[in-house]
Amino acid sequence: MPASQIDGIPRAFATAVSQLNPRQESYVPELTALILTQARRYRASDVHLNPCETELQMQWRIDGVLCSVMGFDRELSSRITARLKVISGLLTYRTDVPQEGRVAREHSSSEVRVTTFPSLYGEKVAIRLFAEQDQLQMLDQLGLPGMVEVGLRTHLEATSGVILLTGPSGSGKTTTAYACLRDVRDRSSGTRCLMTLEDPIESAIAGVIQSQVKPAAGFSLTTGLRSLMRQDPDVILVGEIRDPETAEAAFQAALTGHLVVTTFHAGSAVEALTRLMEMQLEPYLIRSALRAVFCQRLLRRSCVSCSSKSLESAKSRNSADKNPAHASLSALCPVCSGTGYAGRLVLAELLEPEHPELVQGLLSRADARRMSALAEATGMVTLSQVAANAVAEGQTTQEEVLRVLGGRRS
Numbered sequence: 424m425p426a427s428q429i430d431g432i433p434r435a436f437a438t439a440v441s442q443l444n445p446r447q448e449s450y451v452p453e454l455t456a457l458i459l460t461q462a463r464r465y466r467a468s469d470v471h472l473n474p475c476e477t478e479l480q481m482q483w484r485i486d487g488v489l490c491s492v493m494g495f496d497r498e499l500s501s502r503i504t505a506r507l508k509v510i511s512g513l514l515t516y517r518t519d520v521p522q523e524g525r526v527a528r529e530h531s532s533s534e535v536r537v538t539t540f541p542s543l544y545g546e547k548v549a550i551r552l553f554a555e556q557d558q559l560q561m562l563d564q565l566g567l568p569g570m571v572e573v574g575l576r577t578h579l580e581a582t583s584g585v586i587l588l589t590g591p592s593g594s595g596k597t598t599t600a601y602a603c604l605r606d607v608r609d610r611s612s613g614t615r616c617l618m619t620l621e622d623p624i625e626s627a628i629a630g631v632i633q634s635q636v637k638p639a640a641g642f643s644l645t646t647g648l649r650s651l652m653r654q655d656p657d658v659i660l661v662g663e664i665r666d667p668e669t670a671e672a673a674f675q676a677a678l679t680g681h682l683v684v685t686t687f688h689a690g691s692a693v694e695a696l697t698r699l700m701e702m703q704l705e706p707y708l709i710r711s712a713l714r715a716v717f718c719q720r721l722l723r724r725s726c727v728s729c730s731s732k733s734l735e736s737a738k739s740r741n742s743a744d745k746n747p748a749h750a751s752l753s754a755l756c757p758v759c760s761g762t763g764y765a766g767r768l769v770l771a772e773l774l775e776p777e778h779p780e781l782v783q784g785l786l787s788r789a790d791a792r793r794m795s796a797l798a799e800a801t802g803m804v805t806l807s808q809v810a811a812n813a814v815a816e817g818q819t820t821q822e823e824v825l826r827v828l829g830g831r832r833s
């Protein structure tokens with residue numbers, strides 16, 4: 424995805440940087456702390472520091488879209504990278520291997536992960552800023568389409584079966600998985616044992632026993648699931664199904680009286696079904712154990728304070744590079760920094776494979792096109808239909824739908 428240039432944020436960040444004194448000893452630590460606090464302030468989920476031939480380019484991912492914020496010169500770039508490695512407990516003298524760490528609590532009150540990756544002009548650093556604890560959500564706070572939320576909640580009351588939460592990476596499926604667990608926890612008020620197997624644990628949930636797998640030590644999702652069965656759990660969250668062995672183990676667990684909630688990488692609910700089939704999972708196993716397939720996408724929500732002018736601001740944004748004087752900071756909408764978007768909109772669909780037509784399609788190994796037609800015939804409201812409604816209601820734009828869903832038909 425090409426980096427988009429958002430006018431207001433780079434200027435605001437440059438202004439904040441200009442208030443630091445480069446001659447002071449504490450300049451680099453202060454600059455690094457400023458990067459983290461400002462990125463969070465502008466709701467960035469990730470910070471990328473990309474070493475190029477002449478500089479270290481910094482981009483922030485905001486509402487799913489990369490935005491170029493600033494370039495740091497070569498001399499400064501290695502010091503910023505070194506500082507980030509120090510505060511996240513990484514080896515500063517190792518620049519030739521990928522490293523992963525988390526920023527120590529004295530430098531950030533909320534979870535921040537730092538990963539480094541050697542590249543041609545030095546280490547690329549990616550920083551993931553996790554949501555603050557108080558922003559973590561319950562199922563009814565996710566903004567799911569009403570029928571999908573009701574459907575999901577009903578399936579969460581079941582005592583066995585698999586609920587697949589799908590979507591591409593960055594679509595918010597882990598947030599939904601955690602919200603599902605909190606929902607089960609609150610509604611069962613301690614009468615169901617909730618356990619997780621995750622890689623990694625993204626945030627702590629009270630009342631749930633969470634475990635981080637360690638594949639190098641032989642504690643993988645698959646082996647972990649087998650041992651976990653002996654812990655007498657009722658509801659199990661399996662972080663993500665990435666291979667046939669984990670899929671098989673999760674579905675077997677569901678057949679033996681456990682509710683298994685798991686995430687799975689797929690572009691649509693139907694694609695998730697066909698991908699399970701491609702993993703050589705037996706159709707009968709899918710049919711007997713699978714309760715529901717949920718799929719979601721995150722879109723940028725049109726900024727309410729300037730949505731009527733968003734088209735105009737998009738035009739001025741395109742010409743801003745040629746004429747920087749044109750984009751004066753004061754003229755930009757304070758809510759969305761002139762992007763026309765503020766906040767996220769969740770699109771979701773819920774496929775319930777119990778319908779006889781779908782089961783028949785599954786057993787006869789129907790192709791994706793046929794399965795899509797069958798899913799729609801059962802009354803599933805597809806992501807595209809939800810998106811079209813959202814555009815009609817002015818919640819987002821057609822461009823945004825195209826960016827996220829592409830030109831897909833269903």
Ligand SMILES: [Zn+2]
Nearest residue numbers: 726729756759
């Ligand atoms: Zn706005």
